[in-house]
Amino acid sequence: MKLHINGENVEVPSSISSVTELLAHFELQDKVVIVELNHDILQKENHAQTNVSDGDRIEIVHFVGGG
Amino acid sequence: MSDRYSRQTLFTPIGEKGQELISRKHVLLIGAGALGTGNAEALVRAGIGKLTIVDRDYVEWSNLQRQQLYHEADAANRMPKAIAAEKRLKEINSEVNVVAHVMDVTTEEIEQLVQGVDLILDATDNFDTRLLVNDISQKYQIPWIYGACVGSYGLSYTIFPGKTPCLNCLLETVPLGGATCDTVGIISPAVQMVVAYQMTEALKILVEDEEALRNKLVSFDLWKNQHTAINVNRAKKESCKSCGSHPTYPYLSAGSHTKTAVLCGRNTVQIRPPEPKKLHLDQLAETLKKQGGEIDLNPFLLNFKMGDHRMVIFKDGRVLVHGTKDIAEAKNLYHRYMG
Numbered sequence: 059m060k061l062h063i064n065g066e067n068v069e070v071p072s073s074i075s076s077v078t079e080l081l082a083h084f085e086l087q088d089k090v091v092i093v094e095l096n097h098d099i100l101q102k103e104n105h106a107q108t109n110v111s112d113g114d115r116i117e118i119v120h121f122v123g124g125g
Numbered sequence: 126m127s128d129r130y131s132r133q134t135l136f137t138p139i140g141e142k143g144q145e146l147i148s149r150k151h152v153l154l155i156g157a158g159a160l161g162t163g164n165a166e167a168l169v170r171a172g173i174g175k176l177t178i179v180d181r182d183y184v185e186w187s188n189l190q191r192q193q194l195y196h197e198a199d200a201a202n203r204m205p206k207a208i209a210a211e212k213r214l215k216e217i218n219s220e221v222n223v224v225a226h227v228m229d230v231t232t233e234e235i236e237q238l239v240q241g242v243d244l245i246l247d248a249t250d251n252f253d254t255r256l257l258v259n260d261i262s263q264k265y266q267i268p269w270i271y272g273a274c275v276g277s278y279g280l281s282y283t284i285f286p287g288k289t290p291c292l293n294c295l296l297e298t299v300p301l302g303g304a305t306c307d308t309v310g311i312i313s314p315a316v317q318m319v320v321a322y323q324m325t326e327a328l329k330i331l332v333e334d335e336e337a338l339r340n341k342l343v344s345f346d347l348w349k350n351q352h353t354a355i356n357v358n359r360a361k362k363e364s365c366k367s368c369g370s371h372p373t374y375p376y377l378s379a380g381s382h383t384k385t386a387v388l389c390g391r392n393t394v395q396i397r398p399p400e401p402k403k404l405h406l407d408q409l410a411e412t413l414k415k416q417g418g419e420i421d422l423n424p425f426l427l428n429f430k431m432g433d434h435r436m437v438i439f440k441d442g443r444v445l446v447h448g449t450k451d452i453a454e455a456k457n458l459y460h461r462y463m464g
Contacts, residue, residue, distance in 0.1 A: 064344075064351040090300045092342060094355045102297055117353045119344040121300055123389055124275040124311060125160040125250045125319075 062115045077105040081118070089120040130172050143332035144172065150331045151175040153242040155230055155258060157206040158182070159311065160272050161248030162194040163320035164327070168221075168246075169214045171328065175222040176214070177238060180206040181229040181395065182388075182445075183426060183437065191313040203437070205425045227425060229386075229397055229443060230254055232377055235261045244330050245269035246323060250389050252299050253376075256367075259284065259292040260374040263367050268330055272323040274315045277348035281322040282357070283330075283338055290361035291368035293376075295342070314347055385452050394446045394455035402442030409438065413462060434458055 059072045061080075074080050077100060081087050093100045094117040100108055110116065134144045152173055154165055157180035168176055184192070184199040184206055192206075199209040211225035228234055230249075239245065239261050247269060249255055255271065262269040263286050271292055272281045284291050322343055329337045341354040366373045386395045406427045410420045418431035427438045435447040436458065444463060446455035 064346075064353045066351060090296050090298065092295060092355055092357060092360070099355060099357055099359050117355050119280055119342055119353055119355055121252075121296060122273045122275045122278065122280070123251055123300065125156055125158055125248050125273050 059110075059112045061110065062113070064117055075109055077108045077110060080110055080116070081105065084118070086118065086120050089122075091118055091120045093118050133171060138334055138337065139328065139332050143328075143334075146333060147174070147328070147331045148172055149174050150243045151177070151241055152244050152246060152327065152331075153238055154178045154246045154248055155238075155254060156180055156248030156250065157192075157194075157210045158188070158248060158250060159191045159313075159316040160274070160319055160323070161206075162192045162210060163316055164246050164248055164272075164323055165210055165214055166193060166217065167320065167324045168327070169218045169223065171324075172218065173221055173331070175224065177224045177226070177242070178207055178210055178214075179226045179228060179230055179234075179238065180210070181227070181439075181443065182206050184209055191311060191316050202423050203421075203426060203428055204423065205439070208425055227439060228401075228441060229395065231257065231397075235377075239265055239267060242267055244327060246327060247271050247273075251386075252296070253386070255292060256296075256299065256376040260367050260376040262286055263291060263372060264374050264377065270323045270326050270330075272319040274319045275311055276309050276346075277312055277315050278344070278346045279315045279319040279322075280342065280344035281319055281326070282342045283326045283340075285335070285338065286368065289340070290357055291365060293367035294360050294362045294365045295357060312347070318345060318347060385456065387450050387452065388445070392448060392450055394449060394452055396444045396446065396455060396459045398442040402440075404438065404440050404442055406438070406440060416462070418462075429462070431462070436462065438463070 059070050061068050074083055077093055096115050130144050133139050134141050152168055154161055157178055165178055183203045184195045186200045194210045194213040205227040207225035207227045211223050214223045235257055245258055247255055258269055266286045268285045270283050342357045343354045345352045363369050366375050384397050410422050410427055413429050414420050418429050421428045429436045437445040444459055446458050449455050
């Protein structure tokens with residue numbers, strides 16, 4: 059499956075169906091993240107039931123503590 | 126001296142009027158590490174009226190790769206960061222009123238620190254302090270600018286009370302230490318990029334050009350060539366306890382305030398006494414020497430090495446116990462030597 063993530067074209071396994079699975083794929087499952095799917099920001103509680111599909115434009119920002 | 130700010134006033138969105146505004150503003154900068162030194166230098170060069178800089182740590186050799194105000198002597202002498210930064214900043218621009226505090230910022234300190242402040246800049250390394258800053262910002266309606274970085278990644282967001290969502294809206298939960306502790310290193314351009322984002326937003330706020338604010342959560346990875354900006358206005362929550370319709374400022378309540386803290390990625394535990402003390406470090410040095418430890422001392426702190434352990438004791442009674450992440454072990458050592 060081809061996704062457009064943070065401005066780049068990225069190929070991810072087609073077994074990934076939800077935003078939660080996508081975050082796990084990028085090892086972001088333990089991070090606090092903000093996800094935008096096709097220009098709509100998602101509520102965190104909806105990550106598990108929100109599907110991703112070929113061609114989606116996704117922005118992922120994760121919070122870090124360092125400074 | 127008269128053309129000191131000429132290149133900045135020639136920049137139309139600032140101009141002479143903006144410069145005059147900058148020269149009357151007071152910024153509180155929390156943290157004097159990588160982001161703190163970058164922002165502090167930029168603010169002081171820009172001619173900020175007053176800069177208050179607060180930090181709880183001292184300069185180490187590993188800081189010199191990216192913490193731009195410090196040099197080798199600061200690391201060799203273990204100078205408190207706030208003090209070393211103040212000295213350098215006053216050399217850069219003697220017109221600026223620079224005030225430095227060597228302290229850990231919790232509830233009591235932040236209430237004092239924000240008096241008369243126009244803008245708070247975040248240069249901390251932890252979410253406990255950031256959520257404290259976030260609550261005080263809402264309570265007194267002072268804007269603040271979040272910034273953070275790790276590796277080649279960084280992000281920033283400007284929180285404007287009454288307009289934007291706050292950090293508590295965006296996070297929902299406090300990120301766990303392990304998920305954000307920075308053990309993967311950092312390259313200086315990632316720091317500089319975050320400083321650039323924070324400082325530009327700061328200048329907009331200081332010259333009161335709110336129309337120009339970015340209004341987006343921005344992030345980048347310089348090594349992976351990625352850049353993202355998300356409009357997060359929809360994340361603002363009416364029910365938010367920090368910025369919603371019935372705020373309780375949960376992180377300002379004394380309960381949230383910890384007496385011990387594991388310093389991120391540092392293998393170090395900080396222990397604070399219940400009340401700040403005024404220690405006589407030279408007397409303490411004598412006592413500790415009798416116990417057989419190695420001591421060295423500067424006017425601000427005492428470094429004490431005993432066997433495998435090392436403790437740094439500040440005048441206000443705070444102790445950094447190095448070589449452990451275990452709070453119980455750190456407390457043990459603290460009580461053994463500090464009573």
